[in-house]
Amino acid sequence: xxxxxxxxxxxxxxxxxxxxxxxxxxxxxxxxxxxxxxxxxxxxxxxxxxxxxxxxxxxxxxxxxxxxxxxxxxxxxxxxxxxxxxxxxxxxxxxxxxxxxxxxxxxxxxxxxxxxxxxxxxxxxxxxxxxxxxxxxxxxxxxxxxxxxxxxxxxxxxxxxxxxxxxxxxxxxxxxxxxxxxxxxxxxxxxxxxxxxxxxxxxxxxxxxxxxxxxxxxxxxxxxxxxxxxxxxxxxxxxxxxxxxxxxxxxxxxxxxxxxxxxxxxxxxxxxxxxxxxxxxxxxxxxxxxxxxxxxxxxxxxxxxxxxxxxxxxxxxxxxxxxxxxxxxxxxxxxxxxxxxxxxxxxxxxxxxxxxxxxxxxxxxxxxxxxxxxxxxxxxxxxxxxxxxxxxxxxxxxxxxxxxxxxxxxxxxxxxxxxxxx
Ligand code: MTE
Ligand code: CO
Numbered sequence: 273x274x275x276x277x278x279x280x281x282x283x284x285x286x287x288x289x290x291x292x293x294x295x296x297x298x299x300x301x302x303x304x305x306x307x308x309x310x311x312x313x314x315x316x317x318x319x320x321x322x323x324x325x326x327x328x329x330x331x332x333x334x335x336x337x338x339x340x341x342x343x344x345x346x347x348x349x350x351x352x353x354x355x356x357x358x359x360x361x362x363x364x365x366x367x368x369x370x371x372x373x374x375x376x377x378x379x380x381x382x383x384x385x386x387x388x389x390x391x392x393x394x395x396x397x398x399x400x401x402x403x404x405x406x407x408x409x410x411x412x413x414x415x416x417x418x419x420x421x422x423x424x425x426x427x428x429x430x431x432x433x434x435x436x437x438x439x440x441x442x443x444x445x446x447x448x449x450x451x452x453x454x455x456x457x458x459x460x461x462x463x464x465x466x467x468x469x470x471x472x473x474x475x476x477x478x479x480x481x482x483x484x485x486x487x488x489x490x491x492x493x494x495x496x497x498x499x500x501x502x503x504x505x506x507x508x509x510x511x512x513x514x515x516x517x518x519x520x521x522x523x524x525x526x527x528x529x530x531x532x533x534x535x536x537x538x539x540x541x542x543x544x545x546x547x548x549x550x551x552x553x554x555x556x557x558x559x560x561x562x563x564x565x566x567x568x569x570x571x572x573x574x575x576x577x578x579x580x581x582x583x584x585x586x587x588x589x590x591x592x593x594x595x596x597x598x599x600x601x602x603x604x605x606x607x608x609x610x611x612x613x614x615x616x617x618x619x620x621x622x623x624x625x626x627x628x629x630x631x632x633x634x635x636x637x638x639x640x641x642x643x644x645x646x647x648x649x650x651x652x653x654x655x656x657x658x659x660x661x662x663x664x665x666x667x668x669x670x671x672x673x674x675x676x677x678x679x680x681x682x683x684x685x686x687x688x689x690x691x692x693x694x
Contacts, residue, residue, distance in 0.1 A: 333373075341365070343374050346442060349430075354382045355481075357424065359445030362571070362593065363578040367620070368449050368628040369419070372508045375448035378424055378524065380481035383510040386530050391514050393460075393498070397474075397536035400465030407514055410498060413455040413463075418497065418520075419627045421449040421595045423566045425523035428674040432666075435679075435690040439578040443678060443690060444571040447595070449628035452518050454499035457492050461536070470536040475517055478532040485526045486540035487519065491564075495520045498531065521597030521626040522564040523672070555667035566597035568656050569675035570604055570631070570648035581637065581686030588637040590617075592646050594629045599651035601629040608635070610643030610679060610693040611658065617646070625651075642682040643693055659692060 334341065345358040360376040377383065388407040396402040427446035430436045437443050461473075466489070473492050476484040487496070497518035500507060507513045512529025519526045551559040572592040575581050581588060594601045601623030605614040620630035631646070648656040659676040666673075681691040 341374060343376060344441060346437065355380050357426070357446060359441045360448050361441050361578075362445050362447070362573050363440040363576050365573070366591065366630070368593070368630050369503060370448035370450060370628075372450065372502055372505070372511060375450065375508075375511065376424070376446050377510045378446065379479070379510070380483055381479050384479045384530055385509060386478055386514065388514050393515065393531060394533045395460060395464040395536070396533070398467040398470035398538060399461075399536050400467065403460075403464045405460070407500070410455060410460075410500060410515065413459050415453060416456055416497065417451065417453045419449065419451045419624060420518060420520045421447055421566075421626065421628045422518075422524045422527055423447040423569075423595070423597075425525060425566075425672040428569075428676075428678075429671040431674055431676075431678075431690075432663075432670050433668045435692050438690050440571055440573050440576040440678075441578055444569075444573075444593075446524070447593075447628075449595075450502040451504065452497055452499040453501035453504075454497045454515075454518070457496035457498055457517070457534075458494075460498060461492065461534070464536070466536055469538045472537045472540050474533075474535040474537055474541045475526075475528045475531065476533050477512070477528045478530040483525065483528050484541065485528060486537075486542070487526060488540075489536075491519065491522070521566060523566055526564065552672050553667055553670045555663070555665055557667075563673055566595070567673065567675045568594070568596035568598065568601070568648045568650040568654050570594035570601075570646040570656060571678045572606070572644050572646050572680060575644065575682055575686070575688050576680050577688045577690055580688055581682065584686075585638050586636060588635050590633040590635060590644065592617075592631055594623070594631055594646065594648040595627065596623075596648065596650035596652075596654070597626055598654065600625045600627075601648055602651050603649040604629070604631040605647045605649070606631070606633045607645040607647070608642045611645055611647075611677065614647065623651070639684045641684060642680075643691070644680040644682055644688070645677050645693075647677055660694070 341361050341364040343358040345356060350356040357378045358376055360370055361374055391407040393405045424446035428443055431443055471489050473487050474484060475487060476482040498515060499518045500515050502511060507516060515531050517528040517531050551561045552563055553559050570592055572590060574591050590606060594604045604617040606617045607614050615633060617631035617633045623629040657676055662676040679691050679693050680688045682688045
């Protein structure tokens with residue numbers, strides 16, 4: 273395997289070298305310009321008339337050719353689509369920002385329609401002054417903007433006992449990464465005035481499930497956000513319009529959508545919430561709870577089962593995503609041989625705390641079989657564990673917090689499959 277250093281100059285030399293190597297045939301990655309190509313030499317239908325006028329789609333959708341880049345659910349996972357989940361098509365995206373329209377959804381009682389004039393947020397409990405905010409009130413507080421990933425604690429949860437779902441979308445797609453705009457939770461809590469005994473908050477949504485959750489005050493005052501915009505525009509209905517809670521780095525179930533109430537308390541509310549459901553089974557049969565932080569994790573998004581290699585031999589871009597709830601991604605290693613040898617991938621941009629990081633590894637693929645893996649290392653020095661290492665601690669019967677290294681078996685045909693290596 274050869275690897276370019278990522279600079280344009282090296283890459284051009286690399287393409288030239290591989291063209292020469294295969295004796296004047298079209299080089300992988302670029303065709304020689306001497307053959308007559310009708311797409312170049314002939315006037316095409318799209319150049320023979322006019323295209324759409326400016327108002328054809330006042331709010332644009334992806335072009336029809338991209339119609340398979342959509343959220344998908346796995347029908348047998350849940351009884352209906354109301355209390356259910358679908359998955360982000362991470363195999364088909366690049367960069368780090370997830371467009372809202374294809375960002376996975378998880379609802380316990382469906383996505384509700386709540387108009388801004390009907391929106392209220394109450395802060396009560398152990399505060400000096402209980403307050404009720406309208407949507408307009410929220411817009412008048414000093415605003416902040418930050419990008420964070422949201423990962424459902426159940427992401428990769430079907431993979432504990434064996435390689436199960438055939439595609440990065442289904443194994444790792446309960447994640448999205450958006451640029452949020454809103455106000456800090458600290459600002460609003462300080463507005464109400466937290467009393468000294470106030471050590472926890474209980475947050476709930478306006479949907480029938482309410483998705484009530486307890487959050488320690490330390491986290492609430494640290495970096496939580498009351499968000500009303502995502503990726504520059506209003507939150508979509510399915511992501512909590514008009515207002516959701518953002519809990520950076522912590523499991524998705526705490527990011528309450530359609531946020532309606534924050535109660536300041538002197539302890540967690542266990543009876544009213546699902547905290548007990550979110551426990552992690554351990555190998556010795558006991559369980560642990562309150563594992564809120566999402567540990568460092570990564571996955572190769574392409575090539576992968578839904579994104580096979582279709583372009584033949586030669587230059588191949590291996591790419592994927594890495595993230596950590598404990599800080600920024602420092603480094604991502606990629607293995608082509610199931611973890612025996614590792615190469616350091618190139619980060620598209622330096623990692624940002626608690627946000628997705630894109631990595632690339634440019635290789636010269638000559639049709640050899642690969643056992644593709646990626647391994648994330650975060651700013652705390654934590655290294656993403658292998659499946660065996662994780663199972664040694666957590667056993668086979670866990671659901672939540674599966675952050676192990678994923679393996680794709682890429683065959684000489686370019687097709688890929690979800691497998692495990694010992
Ligand atoms: N908030 C409310 N009000 N109701 C819900 O059902 N689901 C939670 C969380 N917040 C939920 C909620 C879970 S389990 C997850 S993983 C995230 O929202 C999913 O957010 P998304 O639908 O924007 O992807
Ligand atoms: Co969830």
